[in-house]
Amino acid sequence: MDSRLRCRELKSKVMSAKEAAKFFKDGMVVGTSGFTPAGYPKAVPLEIANRAKNGEKIGLTIITGASVGPELDGELSESGVMKRRYPYQTNSTCRNKINNSDINYCDMHLSHTPQWVKYGFFGNMDIAIVEAVAITKEGHIIPSTSIGNSNVFVEYADKIIVEINTSQPLELEGIHDIYNVDIPPFRKPIPLTKVDDKIGTNYINCNKEKILGIVFTDIKDKTRPVSKIDDVSKKMADNLIEFLENEVRENRLPENLLPLQSGVGSVANAVMGGLVNSKFKDLVVYSEVIQDSVIDLIEAGKVKFASGTSLTISPERLDDFYSKFNNYKDKLILRPQEISNSPEIARRLGVIAINTAIEVDIYGNVNSTNIMGSRMMNGIGGSGDFARNGYLTIFTTESIAKNGDISSIVPMVSHHDHSEHDVMVIVTEQGVADLRGLSPKERAIKIIENCAHPDYKEALYKYFNEACEGKYKHTPHVLSKSLSWHDRFMKTGSMENKESLSQNN
């Protein structure tokens, strides 16, 4: 315990999760650590959920870094504690409650959340719960596998509860770099010019008077297994690599590229993983989440340094990862998400932003969040922080979904997260559409020709050609049909117009 809780005056604050859970009152605004299912508090949220399950009326607003694990998003949703949620989630119980309108969810650019706390846009923050590997002699907090907004919550919340998680190795100490950004008009340039710059402290500065309780736990991060790389993902990765190789040949990128940012999940992991087989070397990563593929790239000698705000290693390789942790430690850094997702830094470093789309339309608009325009999947996450500020902005999607009942290339996306102004390149397993500098009509042809699935090409051209007959020809649309594919899917279970097909046959 002495190695984990090094501050003598705080030993009296150690309590059970159950005791700590009693501090939470109906209507409170609570900020927690956690970004992906890594570094989020577990023991206290479970006990808050138990209070509600035992009949107590307790509703909370929960603000995190990004997604968190089932002990937090799952249990608080299930128990009805979660009333309002910011800024991102991936938990199925939470998602269902959002789509049933039982939870008020506002999905936000991840770089906005810390600012909003500071600016007072969420109102007062009552309690922060942060996971730590240790507390220093001075009472400062050493985070675990993610930082997210923990530094901001610790500074702005009235009170703090720390979960010291002994399943998180003490070796993590030293990989964090906590830098605080002032609010305007006092804000200064963030002094980071290379992905491996260390600009802050190893710990989160904490006013120990604000600590309400310290809870010990050993519940492990519920990180997610990553899927095997399938043929479709492999083709997407190959297409992306070919595109990047060409950019180098055309002198639009240096030989070791520029810092890579990649979205989260199996497809993103597979696409990044594809770089293992590329000729690229001396790569660097400036992203949110360091997942398995980045570790593979470090092991393969392809990536020399990776910066993120979260370290999410899949369960099956976690033990191996920590057994060799000293090999990686000087190649990894975790930063607050205000820094990892900073537009200032993304643009300065010139990141290559690679994110996943749910669907893309013929003019290059991207839907990242709402399936069929209405059903929230996860949220926009950090994709907008990077897409608008990347040196290159790339979106990847498989050309079809649901065994072909959905075309991911549509006449008009049913929800817009990234506009035509922010999307440079679309990659599907079919090919690559480089949209830079093209007018909307030129983009449409590139996207249909290079990226759409063969089963939907004809129907896309049909829509586009009819639209081009209309009165205004800059972004041609047939407004009565723009969303008809989605409408048809909702009504028939497929975007394919089977009637028109059988007529054609």
Add this chain to the structure above:
Amino acid sequence: MDSRLRCRELKSKVMSAKEAAKFFKDGMVVGTSGFTPAGYPKAVPLEIANRAKNGEKIGLTIITGASVGPELDGELSESGVMKRRYPYQTNSTCRNKINNSDINYCDMHLSHTPQWVKYGFFGNMDIAIVEAVAITKEGHIIPSTSIGNSNVFVEYADKIIVEINTSQPLELEGIHDIYNVDIPPFRKPIPLTKVDDKIGTNYINCNKEKILGIVFTDIKDKTRPVSKIDDVSKKMADNLIEFLENEVRENRLPENLLPLQSGVGSVANAVMGGLVNSKFKDLVVYSEVIQDSVIDLIEAGKVKFASGTSLTISPERLDDFYSKFNNYKDKLILRPQEISNSPEIARRLGVIAINTAIEVDIYGNVNSTNIMGSRMMNGIGGSGDFARNGYLTIFTTESIAKNGDISSIVPMVSHHDHSEHDVMVIVTEQGVADLRGLSPKERAIKIIENCAHPDYKEALYKYFNEACEGKYKHTPHVLSKSLSWHDRFMKTGSMENKESLSQNN
């Protein structure tokens, strides 16, 4: 002439506009100065247009800062010279050709254009034409009433033509602050922390070997008159000021606010102009365009400093403005648009971003560009540079257009430029919707209740209520009806469903 062209070696380069126009060949990529109808080249473009009118085949790609005057966008469009256009325009001839698909137009975030030149995404730039008030002894260029991308074009174009415009007063010398941003991976923090920081030089550094020709002209900037402030604009301004006053009361803004950014045009001018009658003082402006209202605010002692990339004073007050120019000179600065529109700076300073919407939907998405989804108006301009990075992001629109045949609040915008993630506050003459932190359904009620025109409220609620009956309730939509208001307008000339209204009666 000696005061305007101070470099001895360059005197031999003086030529007529007609001679200079001969350097342009079919297929060239040309960058020009100009941002709003201010500081754009005039004499040479007129002569290029004449060549085409006389039967020569000459098609060009034109890249500017933003909109420019009729001698450039009008004449080159009319004569068929303009084949491709970036990144923004407001000229009616040019707009019509874009909407007829005669000009390939790609409208871009204005902060992206200088980067794209540097990154090579537009290909090679053959010639830059920049307007100047003078050329220094060393051959450097002193810009006139705007900077835009002139510094970048002068650095990256193979050759340069300078138009020295003697109608632009030499007193302008000294208000420019030219700072060059490196490309990644060499980019450094931009050392600007206050709106009045001077971080660069008074002139554009120029390799004089690249100067092909110097043309003298005295054609004046064709700036646009601004409309009188009407009752509707006044109500919008009043609503905005009331909102800002409340933010100060709630301690979410300092008493002198934060740097103001405002879009361009009569409505934006009127809204800013409303601040003259407010209690605010010691205001500062960090924007793109310094237009009449900013000068009024300086005269009224409300604004103590204004930074922009363009100085656009309406024709009727231009003489008066220059007669008192020394009163203003130390309160104004012009910067390259890479700096005026920099996300890094906008976020650091915490600008209050106030931009104009064409239409807004019930979930807070904004259309700034394409009327009825297809007809390009002007372009997104710098609104996205500020909206995503502002401390506060406000969009203003009159609640109706076309005498009420169009509702500016619609079920779903027909084109998306600013997503729900970037829009905090909507202001119409009806009222203010503060959307911060709300879920989509909460936003819908706020927008309909506070911002929609009374004539459309019932129809908006009807759509929303029907949508809420659907399967997915996060962002409820009835996809078969989402764009039906626009479709109806295209077919009947009005968004109002007159059939359903008469049935209701």
